[in-house]
Amino acid sequence: WIYISEIPTVRLRSLNIAIGATTQWLFNFVIARSSPSVLTTLGKEGYGTYLIFGSLSFLMFLFAFFFVPEAKGMFLEDMDEIFGIVELSARML
Numbered sequence: 001w002i003y004i005s006e007i008p009t010v011r012l013r014s015l016n017i018a019i020g021a022t023t024q025w026l027f028n029f030v031i032a033r034s035s036p037s038v039l040t041t042l043g044k045e046g047y048g049t050y051l052i053f054g055s056l057s058f059l060m061f062l063f064a065f066f067f068v069p070e071a072k073g074m075f076l077e078d079m080d081e082i083f084g085i086v087e088l089s090a091r092m093l
Contacts, residue, residue, distance in 0.1 A: 023074070 004020040005013060035049065042048025 001020070004016050008016045010029045038052075042052070
């Protein structure tokens, strides 16, 4: 939630937050609907479900650790520089 609200420019911030919230609701719905059947079909006593969710959580940790830049102590105006976004006025110079 922090990155969704801080990375984009002010013009796109509300759209990014709306897309992020929609995605969160969608994946919560998918997980809630699929969990009962996955618990009964994957592995003895449903342990396969925990292995899947655990491995996905571990992969997301690795992604965040290696690919999400640290923004501690940075100003909002510096986010464009961190993520390599070039403003239109800077390209025209």
